[in-house]
Amino acid sequence: MENLPKSIQVIFDKNPKLSELITNPRLISNSPFIFALSQKLNYSAKGNEDEYFYRIVFKEGSSRELMTINSGELRGLPTTTCIEKGKISDVAGLERVELDNESNLMPVLLGISLYSSIQNSLSYISNLCVDIRNHQILEGQARFERISETIVDIFNSIPDLALDKSLRDAYLSRIVKNNDDCYELYVSQREQLRHSLKGNNPDYNSKYYYENELYLFKDKLLTHPVFSVFERLVAGRICEIILSGNYSKSNIQRHKDFISKAESDINDIMASRISDLDRRISYYKRDIEMDRNLTRDGIEYHNTQIEKIELGISSIKKQIFNLLGVKLSSFDLLSQLMSKDEIDVFLIGGNLIVNDMQLTSDEML
Structure with missing residues (x-):
């Protein structure tokens, strides 16, 4: 309630029953x-x-x-x-x-309500332009920045676009074109990621093998621009769904399947390098079982290395999921919201207030 403008808080103060009706108010647009x-x-x-x-x-x-x-x-x-x-x-x-007739208001209000509910979960969209400099893409930097700016502009404009069909249609065409450009950039960066691994063959004989691999993942692979482009690919598709007004399960699934293919491509590339770490673990385990000359200190060293590499693999997989899987779950969030029985929207003094929908912990899984 404290996040609402004072002009809105006054209305709630003068009408105590309003707080019972709108238990979790959020100002979407004024x-x-x-x-x-x-x-x-x-x-x-x-x-x-x-x-x-x-x-x-x-x-x-x-x-x-x-x-x-x-x-x-x-x-x-x-x-x-x-x-x-x-x-x-x-x-x-x-x-x-020309404002839409009352018969067309439901899709409008539905879109704005969905925007309200996903605003927190997809807050990264509004910050896409903030971290551009952290994801320098030498090839196509101008295009990358334009793609980011377009997504942020459209996402933040959704409440107003919902009320102007002609402008909404124009922005829908804009985001579709932007998404096509983003996919082209994604393909380019995906292939650069694949190529970067071919030029970094692991040195199994080095005593710093694990440290070198960890450096490769943390400082090069996990910070590769392809993840930043993937993030924008998801954000653009979410904006496209909302602007189209088509919240059917088949449409949401169609967009999700498209992004899932991109996610799988990146996962496969990363998995090829993770498998090298798995083979190193197998090597240590085989030595412990088969090498009769291995001393107690040698066995302890091998077990330490196995534990260290296993923890490293777990950390790497978790980071990959945060970069890819968490973003992909945005489509599940839309589907879950659409399964809600009711969505409450209120117009108070020229301000649009939504009774923010809260998903249960089970629904968020």
Whole structure:
């Protein structure tokens, strides 16, 4: 409740019963489009729809700073006059916005509600651009950054896009194209990962074999850009599902199957190197069983190495799962949310509030 704006908290304070109805409120949007939707519902209930809503359209390359009225009854409100460096530079246009009819509101509200519920679980999407510099991709860096920026922009715009069909359709086309570009970049990075292993053959005779392999995984393989691109591949597909409004099991599964194939490809590449560590364990175990000249200290050394390598393999597999499997589970989250019996959405004073759905621990598995 403390995360809500004071204007919303006041409404809850004045209406105590509201807290019983909305037990876990979350503000999704207080944008002009949400306010327009609230107004439209009010007008429809009153049988009065004599006002229209408009979107400001700027010319390409024009300043997006609008002049405001300084005095009188409309003081503080923006005009359509663009200003730049304190001078009038251009004039923006007004495009009438046709809000969806009430019969089409359910898919809209459903999409916004889903956005609310996955926002925390998929918070990494909003941070994709923050860690770009941590995943330098020498080949196609500009494309990588554009892909990331597009996903973040679309994900954060979902509440507003849900209320504007024409804009939503445009953004859907945009994310589909972006996902195609992201997949091409993924294929390139996947092959680079495969190639990097071919040039790093393990030295089984080195006494630092395990340390060298651990360094290879932690400093090169597990930080390879392919994981960052995979992360964006998942995020883009999630955005595509929400913007399409198609939450059927078959559609969610179709997207999941596509990502699962990408996950399997990376897992297979990593498994080929992990198998080298498994063979090293087998080597030590065979020595303990077969080498009659092996001293007690030698046996102890071998057992220590076996334990160390097994712990290392376990840690590596866990990190791979966090990089791949956890992201893939986003599709399961969508399916679980769609299986809910009801989703509560409230329009309060021009603000969209969702009674946040909580999954049980069993559902999150």
